[in-house]
Amino acid sequence: MIQQNIAQELAAQVQQAFAGKQPLRITGSGSKLSSGRAVSAQPLEVTKHCGIVDYTPTELVITARAGTSLQTLESVLAESGQMLPFEPPYLGKDATLGGTIACGLSGPRRPYAGAARDFTLGARIINGRGEILSFGGRVMKNVAGYDASRLMVGAQGTLGVLLEISLKVLPRPVCEHTLIMDMDTGTAIAVMTQLANFALPLTAACHLPATPQQTAQLYLRLSGTEETIMAAVTFIQKQLQKEQQTLSVTEKKNGDGQADAFWQDLRERRLPFFTDANRLWRLSVPPATPVFTETLPGECLLDWGGAQRWLKTDAGADTVQAAAQKMGGHATLFDQEGATLAPLSPALIKMHRQIKTAFDPEGILNPGRLYEGL
């Protein structure tokens, strides 16, 4: 079937579901099932709607159908020396572009380059009435109409079935170096905060907690030209000395399988820290938030320069949520139920319901995926 017909066919299925008030579960490769709550409804298979629609590398924009595999998309970009700057987690080898955007997940580069939503320029969707709509566009600067394409990012299909997405892309850095140093959490937060005050080519910063086999370590990734990185490494060494950190820094250059694998495993939540956790919290907080083991005892891994903290704790859900909120952020629980997002204020949940109704009046698209009743 040609792609246009697939889109029409999907729209027809949604129209039918709308008429029959029949809930639908939008189904891609299934790689991100654990990124939301389980939806029990009739599946709407969307992976057949795939392929790159438009890509002119010098425009720094790519448009592809939502069912396109992320791997295909990234290799097409790599052929032209470009990349998705938000370093999307796959969470499964068959991950699709649609699932990536719907879940709005971003990898280690996020605080330095931007998130999935920051690179989304336009989206073609099917709303809950089965209408095909287009928001945004294929250009970088566009303020015509409400930005409903970015609204789709992270909505996990509750506002529309993604058909086609346009993204801003960027050149791949020519070099990447990883610095590894032994450091406790408090010092690592201070160092990351200090370094963020300078325009350095940092593209990832992660702190691993100590294990019986390994002391706690700070990982920094620098990207750019060789000379830019060299200058930055010298600068960072000097800053560390100022902070009276006498430490040995291990430097790994790009092409070093171990360093590359580390960042990929961090992105994919495959590091040993993650693998033995059946109850894991993600805290999204201001990056300089101090160590919080007193309030929330447990093991904590810092990503995003401190702005994303993965926590294994026995503290109760209310305690974790309250603490995260007090820090100016929020927490998500990952367990066998999938992901439970932080509760919204009554005023905000009311607004969410109204927006949901505006796009999906019968509440048939992925109902309950984000929150009860959404």
Next chain:
Amino acid sequence: MQTESQSVPADQLATLFRQFLAVESVLSREEERRPYECDGLSVYRQLPLLVVLPETVEQVQRVLRICSEHKVPVVARGAGTGLSGGALPLADGVLLSLAKFNRILGIDLQNRCARVQPGVRNLAISEAVAAHNLYYAPDPSSQIACSIGGNVAENAGGVHCLKYGLTVHNILKLEIVTMEGERLTIGSDALDTPGFDLLALLSGSEGMLGVIVEITVKLLPRPEAVQVLLAAFDDVANAGDAVGKIIAAGIIPAGLEMMDNPAIRAAEAFAQAGYPKDAAAILLCELDGGQQEVVTQVEQVKTVLQDCGATEVRVAASAAEREKFWKGRKAAFPAVGRISPDYYCMDGTIPRHQLPKVLAGITALSEEYSLPVANVFHAGDGNLHPLILFDANRPGELERTEEMGGRILDLCVAAGGTITGEHGVGVEKINQMCHQFSSATLQQMHALKAAFDPAGLLNPGKAIPTLHRCAEFGAMHVHHGEVPFPELERF
């Protein structure tokens, strides 16, 4: 969305407001209201029913509750520098000025963000944190005067967007008040929030979803080194080609600006920036980053420019010369204002490779309408500002200018672009929205507005056209610009 005002007499409304606002914060006399009759797009003027200038969030809530109760429409206004008539008042509506919300509430150096009120000027934020080597990145050309609240409402850009993004990329959190007077926190002090991305939705929503009363902006460290190149071309197509080749070389310039010959001449006469007056086009390329990185990139860009047939390439020898290179570009609008009684600034964005085709189309239109055009182009991100020169005192010339402007925007849409890159739709480009979006998409946008503002009282009639209006506009096109339904509201 049409509103049905119950036409509460202005004096009665003013009395209600004066119960909690100072006498001088409720403007009802005509001469007091006059300064608010237009924003930066002064060809559209309308006296508001009343002007109110609250200074606390509670006062904003009370104003909105009263207006909701009496079904009086409200238009929020920042510094009034907008270029699309987004803050154009309504005859039966209250103009809500946020000018008194002019304080920086807090600067968090550890987390590199600042909490500011909406009336704070864009540049004032960067000035307040300059001592810490930080700045706020988006820099619309009106940054001396424009307010951050308006920047969020329009999702303002500037000359550094390609590398540093638009307003939406540089804010963390908003406090808003809905038309019903409810206060909401959108976003957080962290990098994301659970639920729908309302922060993105509010950015560029042109004051139609909520009134922004507080903004938390991100701050960035200043780059270590900056350099600017100026290149002259005897052919606009070569300049366009050079832009693509710089990007193909893997370089993302901090700024990349193009001007055509009429714009160069006007800017040079006004600012004496030393521009080559005979060039068909010039490119300004700003590079920033580490010291050595910039030195290397300058050499790379120089080579690209020469390979693309630049007739001259200059690298600024000093900070003063860098300023001088930029001075002409930054003065382009006032410079054009000096050579023509009036000018009309368009704001389309196109895929960059379409530039030669679109410029040729603009030249053809310029001849057809006998109206000269100067082009200023944010070449890095494809945002084109054709300035149509006209004289509003000549009968019919404004109307011809508007029509020609509309056709330029149609060219942008046909080239795969958009009718507005950074100025917003407002009242100005509302008809062109009918060309860019399908009826179903426009209906969805109306439904989205209704989710925030069910009574349709917040800045009604802007940005999103009714289908009725689009139907009439379609008819209008058939009749070569003769407006067939003069009784329809002409925003």
